[in-house]
Amino acid sequence: MNGPVVRLISFSLMTLGVFFSLASAIGIVRFPDVYTRLHAGTKALTGGALFILFGAALQCGSWQAAAKILLIAGFFLVTNPIATHAIARACYRHGILPEPAHLDHYGKTLKRRDLK
Amino acid sequence: MNPALTGFIFLLLIATAVSACLMKDILSSVIALSVFGVLLSIVFSILQAPDVALTQAVINSGMITSIFLVAYSQTMKVRSGEDNTRVIKTYYPFRTDEMVILFICIGLGFFLWKGIVPMGFSSLSGDAANHYINFAGVETGASNIVAAVLFDYRGFDTLGEIAVIFTTVTGISILFEGSRYHRSSSGLSFIVRRSMAFVIPLIILYASSIVLMGHLSPGGGFQGGTVLATASICFCVVYGSSFEAARIHPWIKETLESTGCLFFAGLGLIGLCTGAGFLANGAAGFPLGTQGTFISGGSIPLLNMAVGMKVGAGLSSLFYSMVKILEAPFEGIPGEVE
Amino acid sequence: MTMSSMSFAAAIIIFCTGFFTLLTGRNLFRMVIGISLMEGALLLFIITVGYVPGGVPPLLPLKGLPVNPLPHAFTLTTIVIGASHIALALAFVVRIHSSYKTLDVEKIRGLRE
Numbered sequence: 001m002n003g004p005v006v007r008l009i010s011f012s013l014m015t016l017g018v019f020f021s022l023a024s025a026i027g028i029v030r031f032p033d034v035y036t037r038l039h040a041g042t043k044a045l046t047g048g049a050l051f052i053l054f055g056a057a058l059q060c061g062s063w064q065a066a067a068k069i070l071l072i073a074g075f076f077l078v079t080n081p082i083a084t085h086a087i088a089r090a091c092y093r094h095g096i097l098p099e100p101a102h103l104d105h106y107g108k109t110l111k112r113r114d115l116k
Numbered sequence: 117m118n119p120a121l122t123g124f125i126f127l128l129l130i131a132t133a134v135s136a137c138l139m140k141d142i143l144s145s146v147i148a149l150s151v152f153g154v155l156l157s158i159v160f161s162i163l164q165a166p167d168v169a170l171t172q173a174v175i176n177s178g179m180i181t182s183i184f185l186v187a188y189s190q191t192m193k194v195r196s197g198e199d200n201t202r203v204i205k206t207y208y209p210f211r212t213d214e215m216v217i218l219f220i221c222i223g224l225g226f227f228l229w230k231g232i233v234p235m236g237f238s239s240l241s242g243d244a245a246n247h248y249i250n251f252a253g254v255e256t257g258a259s260n261i262v263a264a265v266l267f268d269y270r271g272f273d274t275l276g277e278i279a280v281i282f283t284t285v286t287g288i289s290i291l292f293e294g295s296r297y298h299r300s301s302s303g304l305s306f307i308v309r310r311s312m313a314f315v316i317p318l319i320i321l322y323a324s325s326i327v328l329m330g331h332l333s334p335g336g337g338f339q340g341g342t343v344l345a346t347a348s349i350c351f352c353v354v355y356g357s358s359f360e361a362a363r364i365h366p367w368i369k370e371t372l373e374s375t376g377c378l379f380f381a382g383l384g385l386i387g388l389c390t391g392a393g394f395l396a397n398g399a400a401g402f403p404l405g406t407q408g409t410f411i412s413g414g415s416i417p418l419l420n421m422a423v424g425m426k427v428g429a430g431l432s433s434l435f436y437s438m439v440k441i442l443e444a445p446f447e448g449i450p451g452e453v454e
Numbered sequence: 455m456t457m458s459s460m461s462f463a464a465a466i467i468i469f470c471t472g473f474f475t476l477l478t479g480r481n482l483f484r485m486v487i488g489i490s491l492m493e494g495a496l497l498l499f500i501i502t503v504g505y506v507p508g509g510v511p512p513l514l515p516l517k518g519l520p521v522n523p524l525p526h527a528f529t530l531t532t533i534v535i536g537a538s539h540i541a542l543a544l545a546f547v548v549r550i551h552s553s554y555k556t557l558d559v560e561k562i563r564g565l566r567e
Contacts, residue, residue, distance in 0.1 A: 075318070082311045086304050122457060126464045133468045133491055137475040142483045149487055156494055163461070164511045164521045165501050168529045172497070175537045180490070187544040188483070191551040217477050225470040232462050241506075245522045253514045261512040261520070265527040277531050284538035288545045333513070338534055407514065427534075434541060438548070 010058035017051030020044045034091050035098045042084040049076055117162060125162070129155045140205040142192065146184045153177030166334040167262045170326075174342045179431060182349055186438050256397055257404030258331040258413035266336070267419045271395035274419075275384070278377060278426055285373070285430040292437045303356035312354045319347045327424035331413035337423025344428030349435050357439045369433040376426030383415050383422065461502035469495035482547045482557045486540060493536040500525045500532070 027040025050073050057069040092106060132155055136148035153176040160169035210218065252264040266274055303309065327340030351360040384395040392399035395415075402414035472491030479485045504522035512523040547557070554562050 075315070078311060078315060082308050086308050089305055117457075119457070123460060126460050130464055130467050130471075133471045133494075136487060136491065137471050142481060145484070145487055149490060152491070152494060156498065159461075159498065160501060163457070163501050163505050164509050165526050165529075166511050166513075168497075168501060168526050168533070171530055171533050175533055176490075176494070180537050180540055183541050183544055184483075184486075187548050190548050191483075191557060214478050217474060221470040221474045221477075224473065225466050228466045228469070229463070232466075241504075241522050242524075245504075245524050248523060249512065249516075249520055259514045261514065261523045262526045262530070265523055266530060270527060273531060277534055280535050280538055284542050287542055291545045291549050334511075336530075338530065438545065 006058055010055040013051050013055030013058070017048045017053075017055060020048030020051060022048075024048060033098060034096055035088060038084050038088055042080055046077060046080045049073075049080075122162060125155065125159060129159060138206045138208060140207060143188060146181065146188065149184070150177050150181040153181070167260070167336070170334050170339050174339050174346075178346060179342055182346075183435065183438065186435070190438075253407045256413060256416065257407050258416050259408055260331055260333065260336075262334075263331050263336055263413075263416055263420070267416045268395075268397045268414075271384070271397075271419070274423070275380065275395070278380060278423065281427060281430050282373070282377060285434050288434050289437045292440070294440070303359065304354050308354055312350060316347055316350055319343065319350070323347065323424075323428070327420055328417065329410075330420040331416045332408070332410070337420040338427055340420075341424040341427025341429075342431060344424065345431035345435065348428075348432035352435060352439055357436060360436065361440070364432075366433060366436065369429045369436075372429035373426050373433065376422045376424070376429065379422040380419060380426070383418055386415075457507065458502055458505060461498060461505070465495045465499040465502065468492075468498070480559055482550065482559060485559075486543050486547065489543070490536075490540055493532070493540075497529050497532060497536075500529050 021044070024040050024044035027044065028037050031037045031040055053069050053073040053076070057066045057073075060066040060069065097104075129152065132148055132152040136145045136152060139145050139148065154173060157169045157173040157177065160166075160172055207214075248261060248265055248269060252258065252261045252269075256264040256268045258264045258268075323340045323343035323346075325340075326335040326343060327337055330336035330340070348360065348364065351363070387396035387400035388394050390396075390400045397414040397416065398404050400415070403411075404414050405412035469492055472488045472493075472495060474488075475491060476485050476488030479488060504525035506519055506521050508519065509521040510516060510518040512520045512526065550562065551557055556562065
């Protein structure tokens with residue numbers, strides 16, 4: 001798996017991944033609110049990390065190493081959105097509201113549970 | 117490696133350490149310290165030390181950050197509704213006494229550098245290191261030279277290290293003596309629970325593989341035990357600590373920890389019984405096997421398992437004793453199961 | 455600048471930063487962060503002492519000149535013991551807070567009375 005075409009594909013995948021991670025980092029610094037920063041921190045970052053890991057898996061010497069890297073990619077794909085969900089929920093229950101908030105279904109659900 | 121890239125990584129390391137020092141918010145400093153730990157682990161990989169990189173990432177950047185956050189959540193009061201992430205406040209305009217201390221620290225750094233320069237920047241390999249490199253495969257049967265040094269040639273130091281962990285866990289359990297099953301936090305939401313139910317068995321599998329292959333590849337008892345404790349911490353955080361106490365009763369953890377310690381000492385006593393020294397490996401009759409296969413290394417895999425049991429159970433009971441006295445989750449909204 | 459000299463310089467700078475944090479920290483947490491930074495710098499220093507330029511990791515079968523494995527074993531022990539005492543220090547911080555209700559070092563003067 002070390003021909004020039006394979007190396008070209010893997011390097012271009014890794015460059016794409018680096019671009020996504022850089023965009024996510026700039027987004028976390030420049031966005032105005034916690035919730036928008038979480039968007040930047042999850043969607044772009046997961047995609048960037050997956051591209052980099054796929055590019056690295058294409059260049060491995062043995063299939064065991066490539067399988068390990070793909071397992072890492074799967075684990076990252078599962079756990080990063082869970083963590084973002086937990087952070088966003090904790091932010092809401094702490095009292096930080098996104099502004100401007102037009103629809104607030106979660107708040108209505110909590111109030112209905114309190115009134116029961 | 118490219119010197120410019122290495123220099124950039126070192127600069128990032130220094131920048132993270134300085135920002136952990138200068139930021140006013142404690143939580144930001146703790147997260148900067150965690151990033152410092154991850155960058156230090158990358159630097160260890162660059163310096164050709166994979167064992168140390170794995171240990172640093174798992175223990176210092178995983179375990180210690182979670183203990184910091186537990187201590188932070190128990191002591192600092194945060195006002196609800198406040199979003200103070202827009203402005204980063206630092207300590208930068210120093211007061212007079214802080215400037216004096218800064219000059220003292222710069223002077224200390226200057227004299228440390230002058231002390232290192234005559235040492236030369238070449239490697240210092242003595243006779244012991246050359247002997248271990250040349251004969252570790254033959255005398256111990258293990259492929260990982262660092263594991264051979266830790267568990268065979270310098271096994272007595274590892275016994276002392278286990279004693280230190282035992283003392284720490286005992287001390288923290290004494291400090292947090294109290295009633296046993298407070299109803300602490302109720303855990304996270306339904307999405308997190310179902311997803312972590314898929315992930316946690318894989319974490320335990322990964323921990324077991326690190327422990328069992330400690331003599332073949334970078335890893336060992338300490339790293340694998342800490343990842344096991346991480347699985348137990350996931351239980352505490354995601355499902356609530358009363359759930360964790362109901363599933364894994366605290367006396368199971370105490371028994372597992374003591375069993376690991378006794379197992380380690382027992383393997384050492386076998387060496388005494390057969391006539392060789394305490395904690396002897398090949399001389400005590402343990403089968404060394406072919407180097408590179410799974411059954412090799414004599415007593416090193418068994419010692420790894422003992423250390424893994426002890427460290428895993430000890431660290432998880434340490435975390436549980438720090439978490440079990442948390443008060444009600446947050447003011448205003450009642451705890452619920454969604 | 456070789457790798458070793460960059461490593462030594464970084465270790466010294468981080469050690470002095472941790473020392474500064476320990477001395478000027480008003481909050482108890484800052485002192486623990488300072489101790490942790492000093493330990494990290496020390497680990498970097500120990501590993502750099504054993505580094506051989508152009509070396510390979512100490513795993514058999516060797517593919518070249520191996521790096522000195524003795525500092526690695528020593529560093530493993532140091533990491534574990536350092537983590538243990540940071541955990542104990544944090545437990546003390548939590549206990550002090552529950553007794554004095556404050557984390558400010560200037561206000562905790564119980565031994566004086």
